[in-house]
Structure formats: structure tokens, C-alpha cells
Amino acid sequence: ILPLDRLHVPRKLRAKLRRGIFQVRCNTAFHDVIQGCAEPAENRPDTWINPVIERLYSELHEMGFAHSVECWDGDSLVGGLYGVSLGGAFFGESMFSRATDASKVALVHLVLRLRRSRFQLLDPQFNTPHLSRFGVVEIPRDDYRKLLTQAVSTKAEFYSGLISSSELDSFLQSTTQTS
Secondary structure (H helix, E strand, O other), rough: OOOOOOOOOHHHHHHHHHHHOOOEEOOHHHHHHHHHHHEEEEEOOOOOOOHHHHHHHHHHHHOOOOEEEEEEEOOOOOOOEEEEEEEEEEEEEEEEOOOOOHHHHHHHHHHHHHHOOOOOEEEEOOOOOOHOOOOOOOOOHHHHHHHHHHHHHHOOOOOOOOOHHHHHHHHHHHHHOOO
């Protein structure tokens, strides 16, 4: 899990976020984000995302359960992530980046939005070295089940509106700094 109150934002990324290197939007290009996540990458020639998966997640998005966080450079989608929300739990499904740090910026904005919306659980499903730098930890199965039970029974609505620079700055000040 990524404890929402313990996000670590590396110093260089913190500076990029404050400079506003990308415009961040939510739920405006959901299908494009899934397609970006399905693209082969240098470290991942194959993907689990196929046309059936794309269609099913798109249906969840239309029903209000699946959401995307998108990083834009002008008119170009350069990174993002998507996942599924159930009550106050958010399950990160996949992320991609076509520009340096775009997926990292999307992750920070996701956590900001989840905290703002009073979500209780962010489950990235895998703990990778990349994600552990941001504070992802593994917890015992029984602890996870308790968190999950509480989170899914909590009412939370994903915030997809714009985030002001002052709100972003305040959020960044509240996070633990790591280089």
C-alpha cells in the first residue's frame, strides 16, 4: 500500500511540480491513458492490457468507478495513470510516461486528490523499487484486509477538478522530503 499520509516526494520532483512542468487533468482522456499504459516500453515489451481489458475498464470509467490522472504538455498526453475506486479505496492499475517524470507527477497528483477526497487506501498492487521510493510498503495480509474492509465501506468521491498552485504547494509542504 501507499499510506496517503506518508508520501515521499524527492526534492528534484518537488521542484518540477512547483514549476508546473505539466498540466494535470483527470478523466479527460481515459481511453488514451489505457492505450498509453498498453504501449510496449523499454523494460516491458509485453503488457497484460488487451482490447477486452481496455473495454472493461472503459465501462468502469463510464460508470464512475475508474479514473485517470493525465499529464499534458500542450496538446500532447505525455504520461498518466489509471485505477479503480470502491468507496474510500483506490486500486492503481497501471501508469505510463512519454516524458521524464510524467508518471511521477501523476502519482503525486493522485495522492493529493485521494487525500482531498478522504480516501483511506491506495493499493498500487505491486511494490516495485520505483514505487517504494514514494513510500509504498508491504503489510501483513490481515492488516490489509482490515484496511480494505474499512476503506470500501467509507464514502469518498474522486476529485477530478483542477488543483491550484497554492493547494499543490501546501500539499508538497506536508509530505516527507526524500532525495
